[in-house]
Amino acid sequence: MARREFTPMVYAQIVHRASNAQGRLTCEGCGLVLGRKAYHVDHTKPDGLEVDKTRKLTAEDGKVLGVECCHKPKTKTDVAQIAEAKRREAKHLGMTTRQPSRFPGSKASGLKKTIDGRVIDRATGEEIRR
Ligand SMILES: [Zn+2]
Structure with a gap:
């Protein structure tokens, strides 16, 4: 109106x-x-x-x-x-446009990079790549 x-x-x-x-x-x-x-x-x-x-x-x-x-x-x-x-x-109303941060290395990315350079999936604990 x-x-x-x-x-x-x-x-x-x-x-x-x-x-x-x-x-x-x-x-x-x-x-x-x-x-x-x-x-x-x-x-x-x-x-x-x-x-x-x-x-x-x-x-x-x-x-x-x-x-x-x-x-x-x-x-x-x-x-x-x-x-x-x-x-x-x-x-x-359940509408959201905001996405969690996917900045590499942030917790929201779901990945963890170790000090010796390995990348680990936070959920499974598996190593992704060397
Ligand atoms: Zn005034």
Whole structure:
């Protein structure tokens, strides 16, 4: 489903809430007075993590973030969180793409190389080659 957007009314409510007593817009992430600086009304909870996408967005679902001070760093975190959630779900469903390391000589290779140069199968203890 497409990413939900804030309605103009909800958007205005968020911007109003983020304005200080002097009517200046402030960043709700760090409190910086934004003035004319670029800002973004951010989804407090990344939309990719939202389960019920039919629920209407309210002013509680968004906050004003300065683009430079908070929005750019947060976007990176969101992407990482969504990727992590997808990995967890894939693992839960029994899908895995990660293979054990086959780096020669690692324990996962199943082989052991002795100090005198022989290669031994860890499972059977048999020598593979000289
Ligand atoms: Zn900020």
